[in-house]
Amino acid sequence: MNQQENMPLGMQSNRRIFLKRTGLSLGTMALGSLAPDLAFGGSPAVQPGTGGLASLPNLRPSAKRVIYLFQSGAPSQIDLFDYKPELKKHQKKELPSEVRMGQRLTTMTSGQSSFPVASSLFKFAQHGCNGTWLSELIPHTAGIVDEISFIRSMHTEPVNHDPAMTFCQTGSQLAGKPSVGAWVAYGLGSLNRDLPTFVVMVSRGKHTDQPLYDRLWGSGFLPTRYQGVKLRSGKEPVLYLANPAGCSPATRRQMLDDLRELNQEKYAASGDPEILTRIEQYELAFRMQTAVPDLTDISQEPQHVLDLYGPEVHKPGTYARNCLLTRRLMERDVRFVQLYHMGWDQHNNLPSQIRDQCHDTDQASAGLVKDLKQRGLLDDTLVVWGGEFGRTVYSQGALTETNYGRDHHPRCYTIWLAGGGIKPGVVHGRTDEFSYNILENPVHVRDLNATMLHCLGIDHRTFSVKNQGLDTRLTGVEEAHVVKAVLA
Numbered sequence: 001m002n003q004q005e006n007m008p009l010g011m012q013s014n015r016r017i018f019l020k021r022t023g024l025s026l027g028t029m030a031l032g033s034l035a036p037d038l039a040f041g042g043s044p045a046v047q048p049g050t051g052g053l054a055s056l057p058n059l060r061p062s063a064k065r066v067i068y069l070f071q072s073g074a075p076s077q078i079d080l081f082d083y084k085p086e087l088k089k090h091q092k093k094e095l096p097s098e099v100r101m102g103q104r105l106t107t108m109t110s111g112q113s114s115f116p117v118a119s120s121l122f123k124f125a126q127h128g129c130n131g132t133w134l135s136e137l138i139p140h141t142a143g144i145v146d147e148i149s150f151i152r153s154m155h156t157e158p159v160n161h162d163p164a165m166t167f168c169q170t171g172s173q174l175a176g177k178p179s180v181g182a183w184v185a186y187g188l189g190s191l192n193r194d195l196p197t198f199v200v201m202v203s204r205g206k207h208t209d210q211p212l213y214d215r216l217w218g219s220g221f222l223p224t225r226y227q228g229v230k231l232r233s234g235k236e237p238v239l240y241l242a243n244p245a246g247c248s249p250a251t252r253r254q255m256l257d258d259l260r261e262l263n264q265e266k267y268a269a270s271g272d273p274e275i276l277t278r279i280e281q282y283e284l285a286f287r288m289q290t291a292v293p294d295l296t297d298i299s300q301e302p303q304h305v306l307d308l309y310g311p312e313v314h315k316p317g318t319y320a321r322n323c324l325l326t327r328r329l330m331e332r333d334v335r336f337v338q339l340y341h342m343g344w345d346q347h348n349n350l351p352s353q354i355r356d357q358c359h360d361t362d363q364a365s366a367g368l369v370k371d372l373k374q375r376g377l378l379d380d381t382l383v384v385w386g387g388e389f390g391r392t393v394y395s396q397g398a399l400t401e402t403n404y405g406r407d408h409h410p411r412c413y414t415i416w417l418a419g420g421g422i423k424p425g426v427v428h429g430r431t432d433e434f435s436y437n438i439l440e441n442p443v444h445v446r447d448l449n450a451t452m453l454h455c456l457g458i459d460h461r462t463f464s465v466k467n468q469g470l471d472t473r474l475t476g477v478e479e480a481h482v483v484k485a486v487l488a
Helices: 015-022 025-034 036-041 085-090 139-143 161-170 180-188 249-270 273-296 303-309 319-331 350-374 445-455
Strands: 065-072 124-127 132-135 148-155 198-204 336-342 381-386 390-395 406-409 413-419 426-428 438-440 465-467 470-472
Touching: 065 161, 065 180, 065 319, 065 350, 124 139, 139 350, 148 438, 148 445, 180 198, 180 336, 180 445, 198 319, 249 273, 273 319, 303 319, 303 350, 319 336, 319 350, 336 350, 350 381, 350 413, 381 445, 390 413
Parallel strands: 065 336, 065 381, 148 426, 198 336
Antiparallel strands: 124 132, 148 413, 381 413, 390 406, 465 470
């Protein structure tokens, strides 16, 4: 038995109680490094009605909501967006060493004896007022080309999926930092008291892909109430939300009231902010018992709206259904919605597999933008579509007339944006003839995150939280720039 167990019950204490009761500056500093809610005896000033920081927004916002359509596994920019007709002249020839420039390769191709150039098998055509080149694989995206802005010069450092996805979602390659949705929830708060501020949905393509971890939408060192709430397909969209058999709403309400009193007593004794989070989450869950079934019931959606998203919209858990639910979440003023679609990691059989991925996502992504616009929601909703990096111009493994694969390529890739604050019909950035290196206007992942925050009215340079003695930002300590060329 340790020394604390020998103490009388009233004398037992934990670390937080000790720090709370000492009242010394050391305790204040330690609490501040744990979470902002602990620093200096309470929470930072909040905005009435939303729970966001009173100091935000500190810029004029062009958007108040965000939809992040994350294509997990890294779509091939060469086969979708970055038209390179001259590649046919280099077909099956060795990628010039002056182009590759000793690039760090993954273990999947570092042992290859040659790096044969693989031009895209797919046809490209010009679309929209500016004649933007797009692949035949994405005809529905081509139909909204005048509504969106392409960035063809995205780049990042990680060469493998997990650190690259973690970097995109949290601003750091190392796990443990808050996700972008959690940062936004913390800074701006909620617009709907009956639904979570940050909602996540996941769908899968027909092919296997890298796993997704809950930490990608986690709250990191922020209080856990800012983490994403995952909506699932099936009868129970949020686990453990429904009352158990025999428990009436009145009984549940009484139980929560009693539990709240106990938690408040515990908080008074310990000062642990996670207890306040627990109280808030219990209350939100109670309100969600009514709000979530109404959200997920699409039976009253008109047929012409369902047709926008494609036939898969009728299947729960599909990307199309998740896109429709996203529009319904936007109508209810949910602040941040993150959709993940898995299956883009095409190291072999790319021509066949990418067709399947585009079939799953193209119509629904475009349908979501159209639906938002026709309801007047696109003006103040920022939509982001993209993955964690791009794909190589050289083939991984055997290259034939009808088949090839592509490895990971962080040096350049393409994303698109639409909606609140984004200038429509723009193509920003340019790559070389091999879609291998950036020639003009490079945009880093940090720049994208800075631009997202800018659209929401947040200056990324001043939006920080003290963590372990450091002022920590979503955009990190490195220099990041708002991509003004894509802003309206």
